[in-house]
Amino acid sequence: MSNSTRLRTVWWTLHRWTGLALALLLAPIAVSGALLVWHDHLDTLLHPGRYAVTGMQFVQPSKYLASATTALAGRAQPVAVRFPAEQGWPVIVMARGAPRTEGGPARIVNVYLDPPTARALDVVDFRSSFFGWLHRFHENLTIPEYSGRAIVGWVGVGMLILSLTGVWLWWPRGGAFLPGLRWRRAPYTTSNLHHLLGFWISIPLAVVSLTGIYLGFPQTARQFMSSIAPMNPQAPRPAFGTIVRDARLAPDDALAQALASQPGARPAVIFLPMASANSSERGRARGAEQQGRGEGLRDAGAVWRVQLRNAESGEIATVIVDDRSGAVARLPGPLAGDRAAQWIRWIHEGSHSGPVWQFVVFLTGVFPLVFVVTGVIMWWRGRRSRREVAAGRAADRGELQAAE
Secondary structure, eight states, rough: OOOOHHHHHHHHHHHHHHHHHHHHHHHHHHHHOOOOOOHHHHHHHHHHGGGGOOOOOOOOOOHHHHHHHOOOOOOOEEEEOOOOSTTOOOOEEEEEEEOSSSSSOOEEEEEEEEETTOOOEEEEEGGGHHHHHHHHHHHHOOOOOGGGOOOOOOOHHHHHHHHHHHHHSSSTTOSSSGGGOSOOSSSHHHHHHHHHHHHHHHHHHHHHHHHHHHHHHHHHHHHHHHHHSSSOOOOOOGSOBBBBBOOOOOOOHHHHHHHHSSSTTTEEEEOOOGGGGHHHHHHHHHHHHHHHHHOOOSSSOEEEEEEEEEEETTOOOEEEEETTTTEEEEEEOOOOEEEEEEEHHHHTTTTTSSSHHHHHHHHHHHHHHHHHHHHHHHHHHHHHHHHHHHHHHHHHHHHHHOOO
């Protein structure tokens, strides 16, 4: 046996058993990712009333919060107002409710509102919705307490192995490239589908798998990224701190202060003041504030966190507004490592990269289901053929012994 044949045998064994071992997990994880690529558009088809907006003129955030509070009827407390990035989409007030089980994650309830009227269009418990479940399944198999996120990450490792070994196995033994593109490389349609579709999607699938590995091990990935590129300190999630109930500024005033500090920007998200996020955000902003914006932020009190979108570039800038003094400080922009991590997520999700890559990412979620089905059929067919060959050889040996 030549070295190339031995190596091909190794790759074939690795490809086959990796695929069979991960088949039950790989297919649903991939398909859930494919559906999430078109999350918003599919949601509009399933729930058109949720997106029945009458215009794109915005009212004051206090009106959205008041309408959402009425619609929630005490089931959850509003924590943020999210303004649409594009025409034709609703304003969303995110609210946080009590966890379903003791020690479990807080419930996230989204209230969809008509931008010009602040009329509530729908109230959705995100984790209980179809797409909320898909997000949780794709991220951690809905079992975060049992290392579900790490399991998804290891499935990504397996998918990367399948992608790279698949390219090697696809390559014709004679070394010529063009003959490998023929449809009739095998007598069975399933085998031809597996070979041809696998070749065309192999590199994008490897890219999506690699970015999925990064997202599957966030702490390890962050340590690695920060070792090669600078990153800002990791801040707590703004909507999950302790809500300040005695805020002095109204949300309308906080937003006005933030917009005045960034001419030409429009609101993206305004978070109600959270006490647990104050110290870290003040620490990040204090240096910039002391360089020329007056007295700086005070050491006590609450801060409003406001994300503003540049009208021309679409870039997001985050500022914090002191609830007592009204002082505004802009948080440092993303460093090289932060931008790289952001792009890794965008590449994996198919967002911010244009419709072509978005469609390619969708295919990387659909094709693995085809590969699982055709691969299992190919393995079973090969297993049956080997049994038939073994039975034939045994029969020949029996006839030879009888003849002797």
